[in-house]
Amino acid sequence: MTEMADLNAALSAAAAKVEATLDEVLAIDGAPETLIYEAMRYTTLGGGKRLRPFLVLQSSRLFDVAETSALRAGAALELIHCYSLVHDDLPAMDDDDLRRGKPTVHKQFDEATAILAGDGLLTLAFEVLADDRTHTDADVRAKLVLGLAQASGVRGMVGGQMIDLQAESRTLNLEEITQLQRLKTGALIRFGCEAGAILGNASDQTRAALINYAQDLGLAFQIADDLLDVEGSVEETGKAVGKDADAGKETFVSLLGVDGARQRANELVDQAVSHLAGFDERADLLRLTARFVVDRNH
């Protein structure tokens, strides 16, 4: 499928540029605190689809934002995503030993270094956004900081992680699962799409269209993840249930069934795309991205 090939090529090209920007903002100087820099670089560089920065780049394209601005804002968002994985993997949280086939930070280094490296990445994200190399207009920089802080704090990602932890001891219904995902994974995706509107000084109406797109995209993304968790297992192990079900956690699939979840994801994709009706062909990759999240197989 040519369109999907186009999207994959665009994703790869963007990922390479994001990688270079991350490498730059994580440049190690000769300070004695080498170990923490190493841990920060270890966990951030060398992998990942970089979906969130891709959304920043694509939403920025709609408003002819300078590429450096979009790349730096995307890198800041990715730093937040990476820190959240480091802290999530800690023994007191999900206790994971491997991430993308590599030992997690607390395994490769130690727990204290993982905690501090996460703190360092989180803090660096805001340093990058507030720096005037990200945008010449301080008002734009302050709005980016505010938006990213809201998306990643207790009213966003961190709040979602807390609900997720508490969910281990009780059963969530569909509304609660939706709220959890809107915060835990949705908030950063939303900021990715909103960032272009902030960088481009877009009107409130245009910004709202991107936010609506992002909210449907984020939810479709999560439902697709739940489907992969189940169907990946079916193919690979012959078991019909995946790790979420094993952990006794409710998911969109356990609540809606496989067919119901797939139908819901497709509805959300259509709805996401409809919010982009006001944009020209520069939004085509965002439209394709929405299709991609439910059709991907990894």
Place this chain on the structure above:
Amino acid sequence: MTEMADLNAALSAAAAKVEATLDEVLAIDGAPETLIYEAMRYTTLGGGKRLRPFLVLQSSRLFDVAETSALRAGAALELIHCYSLVHDDLPAMDDDDLRRGKPTVHKQFDEATAILAGDGLLTLAFEVLADDRTHTDADVRAKLVLGLAQASGVRGMVGGQMIDLQAESRTLNLEEITQLQRLKTGALIRFGCEAGAILGNASDQTRAALINYAQDLGLAFQIADDLLDVEGSVEETGKAVGKDADAGKETFVSLLGVDGARQRANELVDQAVSHLAGFDERADLLRLTARFVVDRNH
């Protein structure tokens, strides 16, 4: 001593206002992530000298900055200080069960909640600074964010904590201890003094004077802490060595001796005060603060 009574009264009055501001920025809404809000409030509210916000208030006074601006910037700085204590107390770090006579966050709640509450406080600090209620000029807000991120990140506090961890396995010399403290405790004190200059759009020269004051103050503060660790123990337990010495860590006292350390602290205080020569009587409480840090007994 009347002057010290004046300072104590000013510290108490400031602490009460800072407490009210922190209470406001930590206002709990009805969201389901109640536990994390509780943990954030538990660890932040209800105590502490609030020395760092006091420095923001006093440096702001030199430039007639609006009190709300200074209080919100001070609250943001205090949020960073509080998050660092929560993460520092974790089992993988200093493993402390008590803080100011109360169970630490991971003891009162659990480790995962402590990690997330720390992340939430850290993120909230930047949300507070980027909010236009902190200052109407976006350029000032962006500079505050940049300054606080630099002071608290790998080139500041977090970097210092990393050196401190690594120092457990080797012996630091005077230069290295000085560098460690300049980052670990000095960077936030420096930002506290710099914040007034940023909020007041002070000249580079004026800002530099406050930074120089802050650097000497921060070091004097740390030396005084090391002295208290030794002399507090002498009075209370009859032992000549405190917990740092027990842990095999070098301190200013172990490297300079008690008399040498006290002399160095006094020199630093004189030097700190000399950097304030260009300011009028509005800097008197900053001058007294420098005296206070070496004369305090707790």
